[in-house]
Every structure is written in structure tokens, then in C-alpha cells.
Amino acid sequence: MTHTSILSLLGAADLSLAPIDVTAVLDRLVQQADADAATSIGFPGAVDLDHSKVMARLGSRLWNNIGDPADPGGTAHTRVLERAVITWVADILSMPADDRWGYVTTGGTEGNLAALHAAYRRYPTARIYYSTAAHYSISKTAAILGARSVVIDARPDGEMDYAHLAAQVRRRRRWPAIVVATAGTTMTEAVDDTTRIRAVLDEYGAGGHLHVDAALSGIPLALDGRLRLDDAGGIGSIAMSGHKFLGVPTPCGVVLIRDGVRSHSSHVAYTDTVDTTITGSRCGLAAALLWHAIATHGREGHRWRVSEARTLAAYAVNQLTAAGWPAWRHPHAFTVVLATPPEQVRKKWLLATDGDTSHIICMPGVSKGQVDAFVADIAAAAPPRSIPQSRLSPQSPTPPLGTDCLPMPSTDRHGGEFI
Numbered sequence: 503m504t505h506t507s508i509l510s511l512l513g514a515a516d517l518s519l520a521p522i523d524v525t526a527v528l529d530r531l532v533q534q535a536d537a538d539a540a541t542s543i544g545f546p547g548a549v550d551l552d553h554s555k556v557m558a559r560l561g562s563r564l565w566n567n568i569g570d571p572a573d574p575g576g577t578a579h580t581r582v583l584e585r586a587v588i589t590w591v592a593d594i595l596s597m598p599a600d601d602r603w604g605y606v607t608t609g610g611t612e613g614n615l616a617a618l619h620a621a622y623r624r625y626p627t628a629r630i631y632y633s634t635a636a637h638y639s640i641s642k643t644a645a646i647l648g649a650r651s652v653v654i655d656a657r658p659d660g661e662m663d664y665a666h667l668a669a670q671v672r673r674r675r676r677w678p679a680i681v682v683a684t685a686g687t688t689m690t691e692a693v694d695d696t697t698r699i700r701a702v703l704d705e706y707g708a709g710g711h712l713h714v715d716a717a718l719s720g721i722p723l724a725l726d727g728r729l730r731l732d733d734a735g736g737i738g739s740i741a742m743s744g745h746k747f748l749g750v751p752t753p754c755g756v757v758l759i760r761d762g763v764r765s766h767s768s769h770v771a772y773t774d775t776v777d778t779t780i781t782g783s784r785c786g787l788a789a790a791l792l793w794h795a796i797a798t799h800g801r802e803g804h805r806w807r808v809s810e811a812r813t814l815a816a817y818a819v820n821q822l823t824a825a826g827w828p829a830w831r832h833p834h835a836f837t838v839v840l841a842t843p844p845e846q847v848r849k850k851w852l853l854a855t856d857g858d859t860s861h862i863i864c865m866p867g868v869s870k871g872q873v874d875a876f877v878a879d880i881a882a883a884a885p886p887r888s889i890p891q892s893r894l895s896p897q898s899p900t901p902p903l904g905t906d907c908l909p910m911p912s913t914d915r916h917g918g919e920f921i
């Protein structure tokens with residue numbers, strides 16, 4: 503929403519002024535969101551799924567899944583759908599049926615908190631390792647838990663630097679390690695290699711816990727068979743967002759934790775539920791929306807969505823580079839990383855920007871027409887200033903033929919190591 507439209511809405515929405523034209527305020531919000539939608543390709547929310555059936559039938563009452571998904575009681579709740587969602591996601595991740603537990607969260611952030619809370623209760627002296635490309639919810643979670651963090655370098659393409667991880671784990675081998683891998687980093691959609699991370703932990707006998715923050719890429723990579731929580735992989739937990747790949751129209755997510763990692767929780771007498779989750783009351787509507795999105799498309803339907811979105815992302819890279827604008831993507835990614843365009847293009851297309859680089863995300867529902875219009879705006883803009891050779895990384899992903907490679911800077915937003 504633009505600054506001017508926020509200001510005009512603020513006046514109309516001021517609750518100290520009566521009478522308020524409620525319909526006009528709500529209509530204005532919808533109009534603005536509709537207007538933004540045509541150029542909203544900077545953030546990862548799928549827009550191809552129709553959730554209206556659930557909203558129409560369930561949207562006007564409270565559905566509260568308070569307590570554990572396995573709890574039977576309470577008034578209007580959707581725990582039966584929540585359990586089905588958890589089972590489906592755990593199944594596509596090949597998680598052992600006898601060692602899995604999870605619930606529908608408020609989003610990826612709560613999933614990270616729930617998983618790292620469980621891991622830290624199990625290993626209270628652990629150091630929490632994550633890369634500079636990890637989402638800010640990880641450093642925040644470590645701070646909430648009062649845990650010591652160790653920030654690991656990320657390569658310019660966003661993937662963790664495993665040699666740096668090994669060096670840091672070796673220095674602290676007397677303490678257990680909780681390592682957070684990211685499957686789909688926020689800026690470049692890089693995927694950390696959990697096999698290499700597990701090998702580092704095994705080499706230094708650091709044991710501990712491996713969590714995967716898969717907010718964006720969890721379901722796509724699971725459908726590829728590339729992300730597995732089977733016994734061989736040694737991953738203890740995973741968190742995903744539900745409003746990203748599944749495009750659910752309310753923030754939500756799924757967390758899955760190996761059952762053996764969880765600690766015991768208390769029974770709450772007045773709700774007659776078990777307190778296993780981070781929040782108390784939990785949104786049953788979100789569970790129903792997730793269930794509906796999965797039920798109406800199934801594995802094959804969602805695989806098709808992944809493949810269409812990747813095809814569009816590859817097309818976007820080709821069109822940008824053909825227009826002389828440096829751009830690249832990881833082979834599995836919906837995210838296209840490009841040299842930061844001039845301000846008017848950034849603002850119009852609501853781009854996520856980090857210094858020299860920006861990205862667009864070709865989520866399911868983004869159209870070829872939108873990509874073409876974006877590329878036309880880019881082509882009409884000033885050519886990008888050249889990127890210094892020192893910023894080009896030998897470890898950058900191999901770009902498609904004829905594609906310039908523009909790596910991400912390695913940003914250490916957390917000021918390095920916290921020990």
C-alpha cells in the first residue's frame with residue numbers, strides 16, 4: 503500500500519471520530535490490495551488457489567483448536583482436519599509414522615520457536631548455529647530462549663559455508679550443537695545441505711539437533727523427494743509457512759518434530775487439553791484452509807504447481823538477461839535474484855531489496871504477463887551499474903547458458919558470533 507493511501511485510510515479509520523463509514527474503510531482496503539496485486543511479485547505468497555469455499559462456510563464463527571491436535575474435546579474446532587494436514591505433510595517428508603508429532607502454527611516463525619524450544623529443552627547447554635542468510639526469526643528465537651548463538655558465514659549465493667560451520671563446531675565440541683539449516687533462504691532461496699551439516703556434527707561428536715527452517719520451500723522440496731525426514735537424514739524438526747506455497751489467506755504454518763525430541767507437557771484442567779503448543783488458542787480456520795488446499799489438489803496437483811512456477815522463474819531469468827539485466831536463480835527456485843533496479847521500478851513492483859540485489863518470486867499464480875511487464879519496465883530503466891569483480895563468487899550457482907551471474911553479498915546482520 504502506498505504512503506498516500508495509508509494516510510487517507512488512517513483518517514477514515516480513526517476510531518475516535520464518529521460516525522465511521524465502516525463499509526468505505528473496508529472497501530478502500532480491498533481496492534488498494536486489488537490494485538497492488540497486479541505488481542506484487544516481490545513476496546512469496548501463491549495466488550492461484552481458491553479458498554472461498556472454506557471462507558464462505560467456516561469464516562463467520564470461531565474455530566479454536568486450543569491444546570494438542572490429538573485432543574478430542576471442546577466446542578467448534580477443526581482438529582480432525584489439522585491431524586489430516588499433519589499426516590499429509592509428514593508423509594510427503596517420509597517422516598517415520600511412529601516418531602512424528604506436529605501442529606498447525608501461526609506461521610514459520612512460531613514453527614521455528616516451537617522446534618528450537620523443544621530441542622533446547624533437551625539440550626540446555628547447546629549452542630545454536632545458523633547462517634547469516636537465516637531468517638531473522640532464528641536469532642530472535644535464540645534470544646527468547648536465552649541460548650548462545652553462533653553465526654556461520656553464508657556463501658554469496660546464500661548457502662551455508664560448511665567449512666566455517668565445521669571450524670565453529672570444532673571449537674565448541676564440548677557443548678551439544680543445535681544447527682538450523684534453511685531450505686529456501688529469504689533472499690535467494692538457497693537450500694542448506696543437511697547431509698553435509700550432519701557429517702560435520704558426526705565428525706566432531708557434537709550430537710544435538712538439526713532443525714530445518716523450510717518456510718517457503720518445504721512442500722516443493724518434499725514433493726521433489728529432495729527433503730526427507732526419514733531416519734537416515736538425521737533431521738529432528740522442520741517448520742513451514744502455510745501462506746506461502748499453499749497461499750492460505752491467513753498467516754499460518756506447520757511444524758513437525760520427531761516425537762522423541764518433545765518434552766512432556768501438562769494437562770490443563772479448565773480446557774481439558776494438553777498444553778503442547780506455543781500459543782493457547784489456535785486458529786482452526788487456518789487448519790481447515792490448509793486441509794482444503796491440500797485436499798483439492800493432492801500430491802500431483804501440487805507437483806504441477808511447483809513445476810509451472812519453476813518454469814516461469816526460468817523464463818524470467820532468460821527475459822531479464824536478454825534485456826541485459828543481470829539475473830540468476832537456483833535450479834529449484836521460484837526466486838529470481840537480480841541487480842537492484844531503479845527506485846521507481848522497485849516501488850511499482852514491491853520488490854524485496856538488499857543493497858545491490860533484489861528479487862522477484864514467481865509463486866504459483868504469478869503470470870507470464872506480469873513477468874513481461876516487469877521486464878519491460880526494467881528494459882526501459884537505466885542499465886545496472888556494474889558489480890565489482892570482488893563481489894563475484896567462485897561458488898555462485900551455475901547460471902543457465904548465457905546468463906550473467908550476480909551473487910548476493912554475504913551480510914552478517916547479527917554482528918558475527920555471539921559467544
Ligand SMILES: Cc1ncc(COP(=O)(O)O)c(C=O)c1O
Binds near residue numbers: 610686716
Ligand atoms: C526462511 C524463512 N523462515 C521463516 C520465515 C518466517 O515465516 P512467517 O512469516 O510465516 O512467520 C520466512 C518468511 O519470509 C522465511 O523466509
